[in-house]
Amino acid sequence: MMLHIPEVLTKEQVGAVRALIDAGQWVDGNVTSGPQAALAKRNAQLAETDPKAREAREAVLAALERSLLFVAAALPLKVFPPLFNRYEGGQTFGNHIDNSVRRNRAGDLNVRTDLSCTLFLSEPTDYEGGELIVEDTYGGHSVKLPAGDMILYPASSLHRVEPVTRGARTASFFWVQSMVRDDGARALLFDLDIAVQRLAGELGQGHAQVVALTGIYHNLLRRWAET
Ligand code: NI
Numbered sequence: 001m002m003l004h005i006p007e008v009l010t011k012e013q014v015g016a017v018r019a020l021i022d023a024g025q026w027v028d029g030n031v032t033s034g035p036q037a038a039l040a041k042r043n044a045q046l047a048e049t050d051p052k053a054r055e056a057r058e059a060v061l062a063a064l065e066r067s068l069l070f071v072a073a074a075l076p077l078k079v080f081p082p083l084f085n086r087y088e089g090g091q092t093f094g095n096h097i098d099n100s101v102r103r104n105r106a107g108d109l110n111v112r113t114d115l116s117c118t119l120f121l122s123e124p125t126d127y128e129g130g131e132l133i134v135e136d137t138y139g140g141h142s143v144k145l146p147a148g149d150m151i152l153y154p155a156s157s158l159h160r161v162e163p164v165t166r167g168a169r170t171a172s173f174f175w176v177q178s179m180v181r182d183d184g185a186r187a188l189l190f191d192l193d194i195a196v197q198r199l200a201g202e203l204g205q206g207h208a209q210v211v212a213l214t215g216i217y218h219n220l221l222r223r224w225a226e227t
Pocket of ligand 1: 096097
């Protein structure tokens with residue numbers, strides 16, 4: 001399932017994160033790549049050790065916790081500390097699938113990458129190109145979102161970032177290990193959750209059928225969740 005999550009960060013929060021990271025130390029994006037990805041990847045990445053990066057990561061993580069849509073869709077168990085990248089001057093990232101397990105720098109966190117996330121930190125008018133193209137069985141999906149919006153997609157997908165031919169594209173990217181590993185099961189839970197919430201809006205939270213369906217949601221989650 002691919003999901004667009006609008007306004008994870010407000011424009012003011014985007015400005016605050018950009019002020020932090022733009023003043024930080026940027027290095028070659030291949031510091032976090034495996035050898036195959038390194039062949040395809042041409043971009044810059046904010047050094048993880050930069051104190052500004054820590055502050056920016058915390059701002060993104062706090063925003064994720066506040067996003068009901070993110071929590072409902074991702075059912076997060078672990079979130080990899082967000083990273084920041086920038087493409088400019090024709091930089092690109094060719095087709096690849098993200099590594100299956102990521103370990104943080106400190107070595108005390110392993111995240112199975114069920115979901116990949118890109119949080120856009122540049123406005124689409126700030127650059128030409130730079131679309132995230134995610135391939136699935138229906139073909140390629142082109143994603144270029146307003147600053148503060150995020151796309152969530154299965155980390156098992158082949159994807160790429162088109163060359164940025166004007167301006168600069170800055171984003172945060174990271175991975176989520178979900179409580180529900182299977183993308184189909186997670187998508188089903190999300191659809192049920194949304195439908196029950198809408199029904200609760202019409203009938204009231206205490207309606208007997210709303211209570212019954214909420215129970216079914218939790219019993220499915222109990223069946224499938226790893227914690
Ligand atoms: Ni990737």
